[in-house]
Amino acid sequence: MGTISFTIGACYAASSSRRFHRRCGRCKWRYRKRHTAKPAFISAKQLDEVSFAQVMHINAAPPALLLAALKPSLQGKHATIIASLSARVGSITDNGYGGWCWYSYRASKAAHNMLLRTAAIELKRLNKQSIVLCLQKPFQARVPTEKLFSAEFVVKQLIDVMAKRSQETTGSFWDCAGEPIDW
Numbered sequence: 001m002g003t004i005s006f007t008i009g010a011c012y013a014a015s016s017s018r019r020f021h022r023r024c025g026r027c028k029w030r031y032r033k034r035h036t037a038k039p040a041f042i043s044a045k046q047l048d049e050v051s052f053a054q055v056m057h058i059n060a061a062p063p064a065l066l067l068a069a070l071k072p073s074l075q076g077k078h079a080t081i082i083a084s085l086s087a088r089v090g091s092i093t094d095n096g097y098g099g100w101c102w103y104s105y106r107a108s109k110a111a112h113n114m115l116l117r118t119a120a121i122e123l124k125r126l127n128k129q130s131i132v133l134c135l136q137k138p139f140q141a142r143v144p145t146e147k148l149f150s151a152e153f154v155v156k157q158l159i160d161v162m163a164k165r166s167q168e169t170t171g172s173f174w175d176c177a178g179e180p181i182d183w
Contacts, residue, residue: 059108120171
């Protein structure tokens, strides 16, 4: 195919959820001191607008800004695949867990997904051969290091998923195994 471009949203390590969990002890995620975002949602009364905006900016803005900058290059009649890593928690349909600590992260990934789906519609008007996809990287929280997938394996899986997509699937969301994820 033609061009393959990846944009990568920040992982949720940079979001407020890890810090919240470290404080409340609900799970065994490790907090790293380099992540300084304050919790955006601990309870409805503790909404922190600045932290919410920070998480939204980290996860939603970069792919949209990159697409805007690349728009002139994407126009035409050449095959183009644009893939951006997202998270299943950004699926409104797949949200069966809820949770206050996840609100800012879920909202930012849902915004990311909507921006990519909207870009797919716009880009289709400018280049009929374009494909815009959201891809879910394999879930890695609470997985022992020796059981994590290698970077090479993950990249191969994601490239295989992209290679199997067509113009009819533009604006869709896929997991690492090639299964569609509902919006």
